[in-house]
Amino acid sequence: MDDLILVLQDDSPIGLVVEDNSPFTLTIGDGETEYPVYDGATEFTPTRETQVVVTARKVLLDNITINPIPQNYGLVTYNGSVITIS
Numbered sequence: 001m002d003d004l005i006l007v008l009q010d011d012s013p014i015g016l017v018v019e020d021n022s023p024f025t026l027t028i029g030d031g032e033t034e035y036p037v038y039d040g041a042t043e044f045t046p047t048r049e050t051q052v053v054v055t056a057r058k059v060l061l062d063n064i065t066i067n068p069i070p071q072n073y074g075l076v077t078y079n080g081s082v083i084t085i086s
Helices: none
Strands: 024-028 031-035 076-078 083-085
Antiparallel strands (some): 076 083
């Protein structure tokens, strides 16, 4: 494996792209941590329940897509005296 060494001059963010599904090791300062690649779903549609995408301490190789609320979902609003379902 080839090493890539980056020296940052300030606190600017840096982007990192990994092109395969292999875990990689990221060394920051004197610490070293290996991050596995997230291999779960990346497309979600809103539901009535909370959805948790378990990505903590993992590397995502694709964007996560949140679909729009489906047309057949009803919107309930209340103005203090009238409930409207649209």
